[in-house]
Amino acid sequence: MHNSQKPPAHEPSGNHRAEDTQGSPGPRSGAARRPQNRRRWALGGSLAAVLVVASVAGVTALNGAPAPGGTVATSAAPAATTASATPSAPATPTKRVYPPFDRPAYAQIPGLAAATEPVAATTLDVQAEGTGAEMPEGMMGISFETDVMTDPRFEPGSSTLVEQLKKLHKPVIRFGGQAVDRRFFWTSTNEPLPAWKLVPAFKNDVRPVIRVTPADLERLNRMAEAADARILLTADLGHFDPERAADLAKHAQQIFGSRLLGITVGNEPNGYHFAGRPYQILRPADWDAGKFVTEYKDYSAAIAQNAPGVKIVGPGVFNITWLRGFADLKDPNVSALSYHHYPMSDCGTQAEDSPTINRIMSRAAVEHNRSFIEKMAEVAKGAGLPLWATEGGISGCSGSNETTRTQASALWTVVYAMTAAQAGVGQLDLHGALDACKGGPPTSPLCDSGAYRKPNGVIVGQANYFGMMLVSALEPGTFRKISQSGSENIYSYAISHQDGTMSLVVVNQNDPKVSGQAPITIKLPQAAATATMSQMTAPAFDSVALTRIDGREDAGVPASERAKVPGFVEGTSTLELPLTSGTATVLNFSF
Secondary structure (H helix, E strand, O other), X not given: OOOOOOOXXXXXXXXXXXXXXXXXXXXXXXXXXXXXXXXXXXXXXXXXXXXXXOOOOOOOOHHHOEOOOOOEOOOOOOHHHOOOOOOOXXXXXXXXXXXXXXXXXXXXXXXXXXXXXXXXXEEEEEEEEEEEEEEOOOOEEEEEEHHHHHOHHHOOOOOOHHHHHOXXXXXXXXXXXXXXXXXXXXXXXXXXXXXXXXXXXXXXXXXXXXXXXXXXXXXXXXXXXXXXXXXXXXXXXXXXXXXXXXXXXXXXXXXXXXXXXXXXXXXXXXXXXXXXXXXXXOOOOOOOHHXXXXXXXXXXXXXXXXXXXXXXXXXXXXXXXXXXXXXXXXXXXXXXXXXXXXXXXXXXXXXXXXXXXXXXXXXXXXXXHHHHHHHHXXXXXXXXXXXXXXXXXXXXXOOOOXXXXXXXXXXXXXHHHHHHHHHOEEEEEEEOOOOEOOOOOOOOOEEXXXXXXXXXXOEEEOHHHHHHHHHHXXXXXXXXXXXXXXXXXXXXXXXXXXXXXXXXXXXXXXXXXXXXXXXXXXXXXXEEOXXXXXXXXXXXXXXXXXXXXXXXXXXXXXXXXXXXXXXXXXXXXXEEEEEOOOEEEEEEEEO
């Protein structure tokens, strides 16, 4: 999809306009885990402090009074043997000596020569106090249309897909989208395809029904094992059939085992009937949340009976009213609440939520997204359930726009993911496809470098995939509070890790065509022994296919080899660092 000259290869679901508590259009409107450490941000092994300790002589003072050196007597001396107390020597302060941190300084890409507008000096004062939020492990994932489940490129060795997925730590691979309720037919008994009346997701988009069998699940499991991925499935609710959904769940449980995160019933059921889209209708005009709940209960019961232990993740809606109603069911089969979000989906207009670079890079857009996510998170918190964003992206609009495939989309991905994590979202799956890079959906994080409809199996990451890789490289941990002042286009996130190290993510969303480097002052809660740096860059917001991390076409330099933060001095708790505009930087400190 997403190409004005080509038939849609995939489609984001529903109308993708986020809705607030009153159901009006937006965007204006995992359970925390502490897994074992996986990749060390700190340099290999901690740097031992050298302690210089002086021996302090303490003497007993008369009658328990403090001695001149500050030592308190533990017992009184006999009166007959009273003697003058000898003053104790003053204690020598414990001093930590920091071994030299001999690394070359990180070299940022230079700012554009024409970028002369200064950026306000910005101070990031990292507090010792936590926010109460956790950075989850394996947060990033990719959502695919369900009819992609038959694609042979999921077979390890048949393409470079597994190699790409490995660049995300334990990614979630979710299958759903508009296809699931329209052209997805599951059978474990080799049934013929049904004679369904096809209901397109978009005008003139009538693609064939796809039959998925256990053999397809076996292929996906080999992919999941090779990439260390986890699987999230969706059952067809468009054609009401609880027993078929339960059979899918049973076979998925047998094949995927612990890699199966759960199954969702239907895709965006709140979008099954839009009066303005008669070609898209899956339910009659009286369809509402209550009728959805009635049908959902039959699915939940069938899955519980035929595949005990398989959990339901739902409802996968873009409306908070429906999310709240689903949470209020208190279904014990539900393990997580899920929502979808495409905030800039007013397509082809000049509205505030139409996708442009200026809009997605604005403070207003970030705050709109934060507000929507926090409202969803409040529902999940009240229900005592994790919250997952199982499908989303910048926009659900078809075809290219000025944000697609650009550095701006990579920066948006980092800020959205970190905003979501701080709000309590445990999983974020950006919607994608495996279609051609030229002619396929431009919002997809991955694409095939072959010609249109002639795949060669060489899967590459687009700009937003680099944003996903940067976030995935972060160790799990606890967010710390930051007192920030200065430029409103700079976003910062501090995470304390179990091993005592700390990551500081700084996204400079000032326009690199206009703004020079941003002068950043970082205040740490304690003196740091080491400081390394990694950075996602491109020449400009609108740069296409030029996004890199540390100049590389992958997740960047390994943590143990990263360069030193320029100007860092061992034992300092304050440092000044100019950061190039239009970049996302990860600083890592050991103490």
